[in-house]
Amino acid sequence: MSNLKQQLKDDLTASMKARNEVETSTLRMTLAAIMNAQVAGDAAVELSNDQVQGVVRAEAKKRAESADIYKDAGRLEAEAAERAELAILERYLPAAMSDADLEKIVDSQIAIAAAQGLSGPKAMGAVVKAVRGE
Numbered sequence: 001m002s003n004l005k006q007q008l009k010d011d012l013t014a015s016m017k018a019r020n021e022v023e024t025s026t027l028r029m030t031l032a033a034i035m036n037a038q039v040a041g042d043a044a045v046e047l048s049n050d051q052v053q054g055v056v057r058a059e060a061k062k063r064a065e066s067a068d069i070y071k072d073a074g075r076l077e078a079e080a081a082e083r084a085e086l087a088i089l090e091r092y093l094p095a096a097m098s099d100a101d102l103e104k105i106v107d108s109q110i111a112i113a114a115a116q117g118l119s120g121p122k123a124m125g126a127v128v129k130a131v132r133g134e
Contacts, residue, residue, distance in 0.1 A: 002046075002048060002049040002051075003049055004049050004052045004053055004056070005031075005047070005049075005052050007092070008027055008030060008031055008034075008052075008092065009031065011023075011027060012024065012027040012028065012031065015027060022081070022084050022088070023088050025085075026085040026088045026089065029059070030059050030089065033055050033058070033059055034052055034055050037051070053092075053093065053094075056089055056093060057093060059089055060089040060090060060093060063082045063083075063086040063089060064082075064086055066078075066082045067079045067082035067083050102131065105130055105131055106127055106130075106131065109123075109126055109127040110123065110127060112126070113126045113127065
């Protein structure tokens with residue numbers, strides 16, 4: 001079992017004991033999504049930590065999109081509920097890279113690519129790999 005999945009289960013137990021309904025329901029839905037991802041396909045497989053993180057990221061994205069839709073529709077209470085669930089899920093995701101850090105990486109990779117004589121799509125490939133951390 002991945003560390004992240006175990007952490008989600010442990011936090012679910014703690015939230016149930018604390019009677020935190022929002023956190024409990026959010027973690028239950030997330031663990032259900034992880035279980036669905038495990039049994040999708042021909043055979044059930046155990047997900048790696050990165051795959052579990054991908055499921056959590058997808059669930060967080062769903063909450064963010066729903067919150068935006070509720071906001072546009074004027075349903076502020078539903079938006080607040082989605083944002084609360086999003087905040088819970090974001091605790092399990094790595095911190096996003098700041099724009100300044102991203103810009104530094106891109107600028108340095110462009111300079112390296114230019115020094116190697118790469119330009120256009122070939123240079124873009126090197127930049128994308130560096131940004132992804134490959």
